[in-house]
Amino acid sequence: MEQVLSTPTDFLTFVFVLVCLGLILFFIYFGRKRPLFNLRDIPAFRHFRREVDLAVEAGKRLHISIGRGSVNDLPGGAAFIGLTILDRCARAASNSDRPPMSTTGDGVLTILGQDTLRSTYRSLATEQRYDPTNVRLTGLTPLSYAAGAMPTIREEQITANIYAGHFGTEIALLTEAGERSQSLTVAGTDNIPAQAVIYATANEPLLGEELYAAGAYLGAGPAHTASLTMQDIMRWLLVAVIVVGAILKLLGILS
């Protein structure tokens, strides 16, 4: 009978995924006309949107770094957020003389980045703007990736950098390169030690789940706002479960 859910943990995980899916679909349906909840202010996104506008006006470039997380593994989640940001930036800068560029540390992400740019330009009927070298693989190890991306920040007249994906502590080299070129650095990652580094080195750090809110804050559609609402609800639910569990354990009811 291996065809059924093998353990209670599997069952709970399956139910959890179904509940998340149900909540997202619910909020997409009921939030079509206007969002059910207002988004709180995250300064990083506010500043980044302003820099995007300035970059378009000044004819400068945006740099989106989508990290080196493999899409075959957990870090792929953060990388997909980077791809969403790349899409939003390409749309916002569609009138600019200099299209946004992206650096990656993984072959699959390079192809996905190129595909994202191509799809975006196709949907805007500006396919001639697509240049595959605007998405660059700069290195395959953490430090070679950082070393390869640093000259890009310096040489390409970058006005704002957004690092969204899986990074390690090597992100300090990238944020430092952004700082030296006097461009804005917004950074978010799924890696906890790298988040501490980001807090110390980036102009605008995105901590914890803030990175995953990027789509909703950059206007990627109602599904992003719906999934953000789902995350908020599930987070409070999990917090309640953890607190109740801790109290029950303190009282000796749970072993």
Add this chain to the structure above:
Amino acid sequence: MKRVLPVTNAIIAIVSGVIVLLGYFFPGAFQGIQSVLVGWAIIIAAFALLLGIYNLAIVHWKKVGAEGQGNLYSVVLLVSLIITIVVVGFSGPTGSWSLWVFNTFQVPIEVSLLAVLAVVLAYAGARLFSRKPKWHTILFLVTVLLVLLGSVPLFLIGEIAPLSALRGWLSQVPAVAGARGLLLGVALGTVATGIRILIGVDRPYGG
């Protein structure tokens, strides 16, 4: 064709994603096909790596042709790439010549960058206070200092037992609690991203 291809891409991606996900919950029914799909994904990822290296070579080839200061570095990169491909091609990935190239060039350069990284982090820590003079910045820097002082024996003083104990408590109680809170947010964000891709709202594959 331009309309059919994105829809076909989306259907293939969604069906494959759902099958791989169900393989974790219903191994008896889906594990066989899940293994096949994951195997294909690994093979495709290997080809993607080759395309990525081609992209790297093209970018630097263009730089060599353009005027600028970075030309020399691009020439060095292209020459190194060709030499490495030839050496590994003849010697094999674990051959003595391949390992020599790796140990003589790659490892020392990356270790040097690690040393630079340590300096950058120390500098960033010092600069943080002037850039973000808030109470949580002070808390951050004081915690870093306490953990550093509690981690190593001090010059002429040796190990300070209360500091070591404080370091242990900081890294095991507040740090773990904070990290778990952050991980909770990251995990929920990852689930939400995965679901958006599975229902076809996000299509990072040209769909």
